[in-house]
Amino acid sequence: MAGTEIDVKYVAHLARISLSPAEEQKIGAQLGNILGYIEKLKELDVSQVEPTAHAVPLINVTRPDEIRPSLPTDEALRNAPAKANGLFLVPKIVE
Amino acid sequence: MEYEAVIGLETHVQLKTKSKMWCGCANEFGAPPNTNVCPVCLGMPGVLPVANDEGLRLTVLTGYLLHCTIPRFAKFDRKNYFYPDAPKNYQVTQYDKPSTANGYLDFEFNGGMSRVRITRAHLEEDVGKNFHFDRNSGVDFNRAGVPLLEIVSEPDITSPDMAYAYLNALKDVLVYGGVSDCDMEKGMVRCDVNISVRPKGQKELGAKIEIKNMNSFSGARKALEYEIPRQIEVLTKGGKLSQETRRWDDVANITETMRSKEQAHDYRYFPEPDLMPFEPTEAWLEEVSKRVVELPLARKQRFMVDYELPAPDAETFVNDVPLGDYFEKAVASAKNRKAIANWVINNLRAKITETQIPLAEVKVKPNDIPELVALVDNGKISSKIAQDVFAEMFTSGDSPAQIVEKKGLAQVSDTGAIEKLCDEAIAANPKSVEDYKAGKVAALNSLKGQVMKLSKGKANPALVGEILEKKLKA
Ligand SMILES: [Zn+2]
Numbered sequence: 066m067a068g069t070e071i072d073v074k075y076v077a078h079l080a081r082i083s084l085s086p087a088e089e090q091k092i093g094a095q096l097g098n099i100l101g102y103i104e105k106l107k108e109l110d111v112s113q114v115e116p117t118a119h120a121v122p123l124i125n126v127t128r129p130d131e132i133r134p135s136l137p138t139d140e141a142l143r144n145a146p147a148k149a150n151g152l153f154l155v156p157k158i159v160e
Numbered sequence: 161m162e163y164e165a166v167i168g169l170e171t172h173v174q175l176k177t178k179s180k181m182w183c184g185c186a187n188e189f190g191a192p193p194n195t196n197v198c199p200v201c202l203g204m205p206g207v208l209p210v211a212n213d214e215g216l217r218l219t220v221l222t223g224y225l226l227h228c229t230i231p232r233f234a235k236f237d238r239k240n241y242f243y244p245d246a247p248k249n250y251q252v253t254q255y256d257k258p259s260t261a262n263g264y265l266d267f268e269f270n271g272g273m274s275r276v277r278i279t280r281a282h283l284e285e286d287v288g289k290n291f292h293f294d295r296n297s298g299v300d301f302n303r304a305g306v307p308l309l310e311i312v313s314e315p316d317i318t319s320p321d322m323a324y325a326y327l328n329a330l331k332d333v334l335v336y337g338g339v340s341d342c343d344m345e346k347g348m349v350r351c352d353v354n355i356s357v358r359p360k361g362q363k364e365l366g367a368k369i370e371i372k373n374m375n376s377f378s379g380a381r382k383a384l385e386y387e388i389p390r391q392i393e394v395l396t397k398g399g400k401l402s403q404e405t406r407r408w409d410d411v412a413n414i415t416e417t418m419r420s421k422e423q424a425h426d427y428r429y430f431p432e433p434d435l436m437p438f439e440p441t442e443a444w445l446e447e448v449s450k451r452v453v454e455l456p457l458a459r460k461q462r463f464m465v466d467y468e469l470p471a472p473d474a475e476t477f478v479n480d481v482p483l484g485d486y487f488e489k490a491v492a493s494a495k496n497r498k499a500i501a502n503w504v505i506n507n508l509r510a511k512i513t514e515t516q517i518p519l520a521e522v523k524v525k526p527n528d529i530p531e532l533v534a535l536v537d538n539g540k541i542s543s544k545i546a547q548d549v550f551a552e553m554f555t556s557g558d559s560p561a562q563i564v565e566k567k568g569l570a571q572v573s574d575t576g577a578i579e580k581l582c583d584e585a586i587a588a589n590p591k592s593v594e595d596y597k598a599g600k601v602a603a604l605n606s607l608k609g610q611v612m613k614l615s616k617g618k619a620n621p622a623l624v625g626e627i628l629e630k631k632l633k634a
Contacts, residue, residue, distance in 0.1 A: 133184025
C-alpha cells in the first residue's frame with residue numbers, strides 16, 4: 066500500500082524527540098503506512114454514526130467536592146531532577 | 161481613513177470549589193509550594209482523574225447566569241503542549257463539546273446598555289505557577305488542576321473602555337452568583353485579548369492579534385489603549401499586520417511579539433480517555449438552576465422601577481444583598497418608600513457599622529420601619545423624636561408605637577398645652593421678644609427652640625411657630 070506523506074521532522078518537534086536522519090526515514094515510512102490504513106477506513110460511510118467520545122459506555126463519573134490528603138512535599142519532589150525551597154527546578158523559562 | 165477596533169476577550173476564572181477538579185487536593189491560595197499536590201495533579205503515570213461534581217455544577221450555573229444553552233452532552237479533551245507549568249504535558253479542557261454555549265452579558269456602558277455575546281464558557285484546569293530565578297525557574301503545582309472556566313466572548317467589543325466595563329460586569333455576575341471569588345490579587349481572574357483593526361465600514365476582519373499576560377482589568381484596558389493605535393499606525397504607513405501573539409509588558413506598558421516558534425499552535429486535541437462524558441439529567445439541571453440568583457444589573461433596575469428609588473440607593477441594595485432583602489421586607493406594604501430606604505440606609509446601616517451587630521441579629525423588625533415612618537408622616541412624633549425612637553428600637557427591639565407609648569413621646573398638638581409653654585418661654589426671654597418686635601425675624605426661632613426644650617421635644621413644631629407668632633403680634 067502506498068504510504069501517505071508525513072512531516073516527520075515537525076511531528077518529532079511537537080513531541081520533543083530528536084531523530085537521526087536514518088530514524089526519520091524509518092519512522093516516517095512506518096507512520097506513512099499507518100496513515101495509509103486510516104485512509105482506507107475513510108472509505109466507510111459513517112455519516113449516520115455518532116462519533117464515539119469514549120470506548121467505555123459510562124457517563125457522569127464524578128466525586129463529591131471534598132478535600133483529601135495531599136502528598137508530603139518531600140514525597141512529591143522525590144523524583145525531581147532538581148529542587149529547591151519546595152519547588153521543582155527547571156531550565157530557565159523564557160517567554 | 162478611519163479605523164475601528166474589533167475586540168474579543170477570553171476570560172479565565174478559578175471556580176470556588178473546596179478541592180481541585182480531578183483530585184482531592186485543596187483548592188487553596190497561598191499554601192507553601194507543592195503542599196497541595198498528589199499523583200493525579202502532578203501527572204504521574206497510572207493515575208485516574210475523577211471529575212469534581214461541584215466544578216461541573218458551577219460551570220453550568222455560569223452558563224445559566226450568562227443566558228447560555230446547556231448542551232445535554234459534554235466531554236473533555238486533551239490539549240497537548242510542553243511547558244514546565246503543565247505537569248501532564250497536556251491540559252484537560254473541553255474542545256468541541258463544551259458544557260455551555262451561546263449566551264450573552266448585558267451591562268451598563270456609556271450611559272446606556274451594551275450586550276456582548278458569549279461564545280462559550282468551558283471547563284478546564286489551571287496550570288502550576290512559575291518563579292523565575294537568575295539561572296533557572298521553579299515550579300509550584302499547588303494551582304495545577306484547580307477548576308478553571310474559560311469564558312470566550314464574541315468580537316462585539318469596540319473600545320478599551322467597553323472591554324473594561326464588560327470585564328467588571330462579568331466579574332460582578334460571577335461573584336454574585338457564587339461561582340468565583342474573582343480575587344485579582346490572587347490570580348483568580350486572568351484574561352487574554354483578541355484584537356484586530358479594520359477600515360470603518362469594511363466587513364472582513366483584519367489580522368487577529370492575541371495579547372497575553374494581563375493580570376488586571378486595567379492592564380487589559382491599557383494593553384488595548386496601546387495596541388489599537390499601534391495597529392492603525394502600521395496600516396496607515398502602508399504596512400501589513402499578520403496574525404501573532406503578543407505579550408503585555410506591564411512595566412514598560414507596551415506589547416511585544418512573542419517568539420514565533422512558541423506561537424505555533426498545534427495542540428493536537430483528542431478526547432480525554434481518562435474522563436467519561438457528562439450528560440446532565442433533567443433533575444441535575446433543575447438542582448443547578450435553583451442556585452441561579454438575580455443578577456446585579458437586574459436587581460438594580462428592579463429596585464429603581466418597583467420601589468422608585470434613585471440609582472445610588474438601588475446600588476446600595478445591590479452591593480449589600482442582605483440589607484436590600486431587609487428593605488424589601490420593610491417596604492412590602494408601605495407607601496413612603498423613599499423614607500423607608502432612608503431609614504434603612506442612613507440609620508440602620510449606620511447602627512450596624514457602629515455596633516458591629518450583624519444584620520441577622522438586629523432586633524429591629526422590618527415591619528417596624530414603616531410603622532415609624534407612619535408615626536412621623538401622621539404627625540404623631542417629630543422627625544427628631546423619631547431618631548430617639550429608632551435608637552430605642554435598635555436597643556430593645558420594641559415596636560415604635562410601644563416606645564412612644566411607654567416613654568410618652570407622642571407629639572403634643574394640644575393647643576392649650578402649647579399656649580402655656582409659649583407663655584412661659586415669652587416670659588423667660590424678654591430679650592428675644594424685644595428683638596423680634598424690632599424686626600429680627602430670627603429671634604422667633606430662638607423662642608421656638610425654648611418651647612421645644614420645655615416640651616422635651618414633643619411639641620408639634622409647626623403649631624409652636626404658629627402660636628408664638630400669634631402671641632407676639634398681639
Ligand atoms: Zn492533587
